[in-house]
Amino acid sequence: MIIKPSVSVLSSDRIEQGVELDLKVKTLAGAAAFISLPAVYAYTPLINSHDHLIGNWVPRAGDKRPYPNSHIWVEDMKNSFAFLERNMFWVNDGSFELTDPSASLIAKLGAYKNLFSGCGIVQDHAPLQKAEYYQQFPIFVPSSFRQCHSITLKNWWGGASPEEEMKITKGKIPFIIHLGEGTDELTKGEFAALKKSSLLADNTMLIHGIALEEEDLIAIAQAKASVCWCPSSNVFLIGKTLKTDLALAHGVNVVLGTDSTMSGGINLIDEFLAAKKAFPTLETKSLYKMVTENATKALMLDPDYAFLNPENTKNLLLIDKIDPDPFENLLQIEAENINLLVLDGIPRFGDTQWLEHFDLDMDDYTEFRTGKREKFVLGDPQELNDQIDAKLGYHKDFPYLPF
Numbered sequence: 001m002i003i004k005p006s007v008s009v010l011s012s013d014r015i016e017q018g019v020e021l022d023l024k025v026k027t028l029a030g031a032a033a034f035i036s037l038p039a040v041y042a043y044t045p046l047i048n049s050h051d052h053l054i055g056n057w058v059p060r061a062g063d064k065r066p067y068p069n070s071h072i073w074v075e076d077m078k079n080s081f082a083f084l085e086r087n088m089f090w091v092n093d094g095s096f097e098l099t100d101p102s103a104s105l106i107a108k109l110g111a112y113k114n115l116f117s118g119c120g121i122v123q124d125h126a127p128l129q130k131a132e133y134y135q136q137f138p139i140f141v142p143s144s145f146r147q148c149h150s151i152t153l154k155n156w157w158g159g160a161s162p163e164e165e166m167k168i169t170k171g172k173i174p175f176i177i178h179l180g181e182g183t184d185e186l187t188k189g190e191f192a193a194l195k196k197s198s199l200l201a202d203n204t205m206l207i208h209g210i211a212l213e214e215e216d217l218i219a220i221a222q223a224k225a226s227v228c229w230c231p232s233s234n235v236f237l238i239g240k241t242l243k244t245d246l247a248l249a250h251g252v253n254v255v256l257g258t259d260s261t262m263s264g265g266i267n268l269i270d271e272f273l274a275a276k277k278a279f280p281t282l283e284t285k286s287l288y289k290m291v292t293e294n295a296t297k298a299l300m301l302d303p304d305y306a307f308l309n310p311e312n313t314k315n316l317l318l319i320d321k322i323d324p325d326p327f328e329n330l331l332q333i334e335a336e337n338i339n340l341l342v343l344d345g346i347p348r349f350g351d352t353q354w355l356e357h358f359d360l361d362m363d364d365y366t367e368f369r370t371g372k373r374e375k376f377v378l379g380d381p382q383e384l385n386d387q388i389d390a391k392l393g394y395h396k397d398f399p400y401l402p403f
């Protein structure tokens with residue numbers, strides 16, 4: 001099926017009008033061979049490089065902000081309303097066994113948070129789970145990574161020592177670690193400790209980096225490592241964020257992440273807005289690069305995910321044209337104006353009009369209304385919300401769900 005959006009963002013520095021995209025989705029006999037879409041812009045689906053899918057409960061936790069470092073928050077949030085309410089549905093017994101049905105359900109909701117903001121891929125920072133955990137989601141949650149919680153708290157939540165975890169990567173999959181999430185001496189010392197333990201390499205992705213100084217950012221650029229910026233979470237918890245202007249000036253591969261809604265904003269679009277607020281001169285085009293090209297580099301994913309490919313369009317995000325500038329248009333994304341999201345040739349979410357053309361097993365999908373639009377989605381997020389409501393005994397509203 002050939003589709004022709006008004007404008008196609010092929011990459012962060014290549015925008016073209018009237019490009020015909022060869023959409024690789026299984027279509028019904030009699031489906032239209034050509035569809036013109038004059039009111040939508042095309043992108044490749046976005047990539048959220050940092051989330052804790054299990055942590056997407058609300059409201060945000062943190063009564064003693066700003067914290068000098070996030071390690072204090074990790075303890076403090078255990079007394080928060082959100083944490084205690086989540087305990088009514090699922091109690092973390094310390095094993096971080098997220099294939100537990102209740103834990104899985106919350107993690108799936110977290111994946112929908114990402115899907116409903118235009119993400120096709122999310123990195124779920126948690127101890128590595130069993131293979132089936134990663135296969136249950138409506139979007140792509142990569143399982144090829146190793147991790148450590150942080151230099152200071154080590155792998156308190158599960159996993160081997162950071163050195164052992166890094167060794168297992170053999171440099172071929174990412175090594176992910178929170179670093180410098182604070183303003184005190186403890187968090188300032190984490191980068192030196194990282195280097196001393198030989199954990200700074202081209203497959204290292206450092207989360208946050210608030211405490212990083214200019215010379216540290218230069219060392220990160222030289223090592224070809226990546227830094228994941230989570231502005232909304234940082235400003236909320238710590239009151240400060242990464243020196244992104246310096247990081248970019250020195251050529252650091254900066255990516256963007258939401259963190260969970262226990263500390264971060266509602267979704268990735270909130271993160272775009274927080275990024276612009278922290279650095280008003282930062283171009284939205286740079287943010288798009290962070291959630292596409294830079295993210296595939298940091299997460300060591302197939303580079304196909306970084307660009308929109310007109311000849312073989314297996315990955316596609318169509319958004320209503322609201323702002324004349326296709327990058328600024330991204331700041332307007334809400335579930336309602338996502339026309340279609342396809343990843344790996346599978347339609348994940350979109351307007352129900354597409355169902356006239358796509359050959360889908362509708363047992364795998366559900367439909368709902370948001371605003372004035374009828375939508376289809378892979379899986380059944382409303383049922384997940386219902387299960388939580390049934391256990392809590394009242395309706396729990398998750399602001400990232402569009403129904």
Ligand SMILES: [Zn+2]
Nearest residue numbers: 125178207259
């Ligand atoms: Zn985090």
